[in-house]
Amino acid sequence: MKFQIPNSKSQTNSKSKIPYAAEPPGFRRNSKHVFWSLDIVWNLVLGAWNFRSRKSANGFGLVEIVVSIGIISVSLFALLQTEIAAIKLLRGEKENLEAILLAEESLEAVRSLRDESWASNVASISDNTSYYPIVENGKWKLSTGTSSAINGKYQRSVLFQPVVRNASDQIASSGTLDPNTKKIVATVAWGNKNTKILTAYITNFLTSITPATETKSFFFENGVTDGNLSNFPSNNSGDGDPTQSFTTSTATTTMTRADLYIKKVGTNLSDFTLEVRTSPTGSILGTSTILAGSAISTSTLSWVSFRFPDFVTLVPNTNYTLRLRSIPSSTDAGSGSAGPIHWGYQQTASSPYAGGSARRYVGRLSNPNDSGQLLDQYDFSFRIFTLQ
Amino acid sequence: MNPALNFDWFFCRPNKAGGKTLDSKTVCLPTPDGTDCGGRNCSGGVNPFSRKNEKKRGTTILEIIVYTALFGIIAIIISNFLIQIVNAYNISRAEREVLSNGRLLLETVTKSLSEAEGIYTPTSAFNKDLGQISLVTKTNVKPEHETAYIDFWVDNGRLWMKKEGANPSALSAASVRVGKFRLERLSQGLRRDAVRLTLQVNFAQPKFSSTITLTATTALRGNY
Numbered sequence: 001m002k003f004q005i006p007n008s009k010s011q012t013n014s015k016s017k018i019p020y021a022a023e024p025p026g027f028r029r030n031s032k033h034v035f036w037s038l039d040i041v042w043n044l045v046l047g048a049w050n051f052r053s054r055k056s057a058n059g060f061g062l063v064e065i066v067v068s069i070g071i072i073s074v075s076l077f078a079l080l081q082t083e084i085a086a087i088k089l090l091r092g093e094k095e096n097l098e099a100i101l102l103a104e105e106s107l108e109a110v111r112s113l114r115d116e117s118w119a120s121n122v123a124s125i126s127d128n129t130s131y132y133p134i135v136e137n138g139k140w141k142l143s144t145g146t147s148s149a150i151n152g153k154y155q156r157s158v159l160f161q162p163v164v165r166n167a168s169d170q171i172a173s174s175g176t177l178d179p180n181t182k183k184i185v186a187t188v189a190w191g192n193k194n195t196k197i198l199t200a201y202i203t204n205f206l207t208s209i210t211p212a213t214e215t216k217s218f219f220f221e222n223g224v225t226d227g228n229l230s231n232f233p234s235n236n237s238g239d240g241d242p243t244q245s246f247t248t249s250t251a252t253t254t255m256t257r258a259d260l261y262i263k264k265v266g267t268n269l270s271d272f273t274l275e276v277r278t279s280p281t282g283s284i285l286g287t288s289t290i291l292a293g294s295a296i297s298t299s300t301l302s303w304v305s306f307r308f309p310d311f312v313t314l315v316p317n318t319n320y321t322l323r324l325r326s327i328p329s330s331t332d333a334g335s336g337s338a339g340p341i342h343w344g345y346q347q348t349a350s351s352p353y354a355g356g357s358a359r360r361y362v363g364r365l366s367n368p369n370d371s372g373q374l375l376d377q378y379d380f381s382f383r384i385f386t387l388q
Numbered sequence: 389m390n391p392a393l394n395f396d397w398f399f400c401r402p403n404k405a406g407g408k409t410l411d412s413k414t415v416c417l418p419t420p421d422g423t424d425c426g427g428r429n430c431s432g433g434v435n436p437f438s439r440k441n442e443k444k445r446g447t448t449i450l451e452i453i454v455y456t457a458l459f460g461i462i463a464i465i466i467s468n469f470l471i472q473i474v475n476a477y478n479i480s481r482a483e484r485e486v487l488s489n490g491r492l493l494l495e496t497v498t499k500s501l502s503e504a505e506g507i508y509t510p511t512s513a514f515n516k517d518l519g520q521i522s523l524v525t526k527t528n529v530k531p532e533h534e535t536a537y538i539d540f541w542v543d544n545g546r547l548w549m550k551k552e553g554a555n556p557s558a559l560s561a562a563s564v565r566v567g568k569f570r571l572e573r574l575s576q577g578l579r580r581d582a583v584r585l586t587l588q589v590n591f592a593q594p595k596f597s598s599t600i601t602l603t604a605t606t607a608l609r610g611n612y
Contacts, residue, residue: 069462076469083476090483094600097491101602105584108605112576115607135584139576140605151601212578256578271515289573290515307575310509327515387578 099154099188099196106158106186107200109133109140118204122160122182130157137296138289138307159185163201171201180204214256214385218246220353223261223346223381226301240364240372242343243280244380245321245356248314253386255286255312258322259303261344261381264296270326272296272341274306277321280362280371285320286312290327301344303383311387319355322382323362344381353379482591482598489564490589490600493547496559498606500538500549501583503527505610507573508537518542519571521583526610542569545592565590567599574605582607 110133113121125131125142132147133140133156147156161183166172171181181203188196258274274288288306296304314320324341346352358380362372500523508522520541528551529536536552545565550556560566568588575581584605591598 065458069466072466073469076466076473080469080473080476083473083480086480087476087483090480090487094483094487094490097487098600098602101494101604105603105605108582108607112574112580112582112605112607115580116577135572135574138572139574150603214578287509289575307577309573309575309581310506 095190095194096196098151099190102150102154102156103186103188103196103198106133106156107184107198110158110184110202112140113142114202115206118206125160127160127162130159132157137291137304153190154188155190156188161185213388215388216383217253217386218248218384219382220379221381222352223344223379224301225345225347226263226342227345228265228342240361240370241323241325242380243321243323243359243362244382245319246382246384247319247355248316250316252316253314255308255314255384255386257305257307257385259305259383260324261301262296262304263301263342264293264298265342273325273327275323275325276312277323280321280323280359281369286310301342345378347377349377351376351379478596482596485561485563486589486591486598486600489560490587490602493559493589494587494602494604496549497540497585498604500525501606502609504608505535506608511539514571514573517568517570519569521571542566563592565592
């Protein structure tokens with residue numbers, strides 16, 4: 001059965017009915033046909049017309065429709081598959097990029113630890129043991145075991161391997177052990193057997209450079225009593241920041257870091273930062289790196305370092321205030337009633353630390369001009385480090 | 389067979405060579421000298437562009453029904469294919485935009501960070517999901533100055549960069565939204581500063597959601 005377009009009814013093959021004639025009868029040169037060559041052109045045009053109409057005369061049947069649909073479908077299907085393949089590749093590439101960056105960050109973390117101290121951060125690491133880098137108290141740290149999933153799927157680990165050098169001092173597979181070089185293998189694994197591995201060598205080159213050092217210049221370490229700031233000297237539900245002031249000596253110094261003897265209470269504390277101010281509500285001279293509230297110990301008071309990447313210049317014989325702030329400014333954190341920080345203190349009838357005084361509820365209820373409550377019998381423990 | 393040489397066919401002459409007559413389908417012109425045309429009307433000739441001579445055949449209702457049904461099915465299949473292709477194209481475009489933007493933004497920011505000498509704290513916001521940072525750098529500094537500032541911030545879902553003395557420029561394309569530009573300041577010791585950047589880029593159209601989260605820690609080598 002053939003479905004045909006009505007107008008293109010099958011024609012008989014007329015071509016076969018026109019016999020070939022080299023010199024048709026009645027064709028006379030030089031008679032009435034002056035432009036005989038035009039006849040040939042005409043004949044060509046009309047012949048082409050006849051040829052075309054004969055061609056379409058075969059009709060457009062179901063088979064042709066089915067075949068053309070088939071071709072269209074296959075090409076569309078191929079196009080769709082191409083797009084799907086493109087999506088898969090792009091998603092894979094996206095994961096690759098995320099994983100590579102995490103692996104690079106592992107290497108960067110190890111380099112940071114190397115820069116901090118080879119002896120305590122690299123030499124103490126056991127070889128061929130899986131570690132993973134995490135940020136704790138504003139700095140990198142290597143923990144043993146396996147990390148929790150980053151971005152919900154990436155597991156990363158760092159492996160330290162010993163390095164041996166051959167007679168010409170090149171890294172080789174066998175030779176003498178070089179204790180000042182380590183091979184680091186940073187691995188990121190995700191999904192079903194996807195891994196990215198980056199390898200790097202670190203050396204203890206910083207031993208040849210005398211590093212800048214810092215010393216403990218101003219401190220009060222006797223405040224070891226652990227108590228809720230909102231419960232002493234009397235119960236008070238005001239909210240705000242605790243502060244402790246100190247006085248500089250006769251020389252100009254550059255403050256690089258401050259340690260506070262603190263612990264946190266409660267589970268969901270906001271992040272903390274330490275400010276150096278001219279007075280409890282005065283202008284800010286320096287801000288420390290931000291410490292995650294989760295990184296501060298909940299069990300016992302401990303010395304927690306707040307580092308000031310932008311050093312603070314302290315002029316001689318001047319009183320400065322350390323103000324412990326929460327981020328975001330919270331009515332609960334710090335010295336507030338709910339989930340406060342415990343800052344080790346000492347109480348004596350006269351102020352235990354002559355150089356300064358302790359306060360609580362500074363800037364309470366988000367009022368920047370509120371200088372809080374003076375705790376004249378108390379002082380909090382602190383250590384101020386300066387550049388040597 | 390070359391029709392160009394068929395003068396009998398061109399002019400409506402009876403063909404004596406083969407002894408056969410021309411069929412009614414073949415078009416031809418009247419002879420110029422008015423000779424006979426084998427019984428066909430030579431005075432007007434046959435219009436080669438007319439199909440008046442063909443017999444018309446009607447279409448049956450069955451044919452129409454079958455034809456319509458076939459056409460419908462085919463149209464549904466093909467349009468379905470086309471919709472899926474457009475969908476897949478949009479998804480792949482979302483992935484591509486997010487990937488290329490994420491890579492570009494991260495590279496730009498980390499490159500500036502690694503060259504930086506320090507951070508200008510008053511106009512920087514750390515530990516916030518949509519943070520901002522001002523860097524003090526010694527690269528591309530005007531001769532009359534010692535340092536220059538570069539600022540990065542997120543506004544309206546786009547990451548902007550402003551170099552000192554220049555107009556702010558958007559680094560991210562309008563087709564994506566920067567969902568997270570979180571900066572954390574790390575300090576591994578004296579003059580060992582680093583910035584940890586978490587960047588999340590989402591595709592702007594929620595229908596074709598795509599997201600990438602990139603993390604990088606960059607030491608401020610400029611201040612080592």
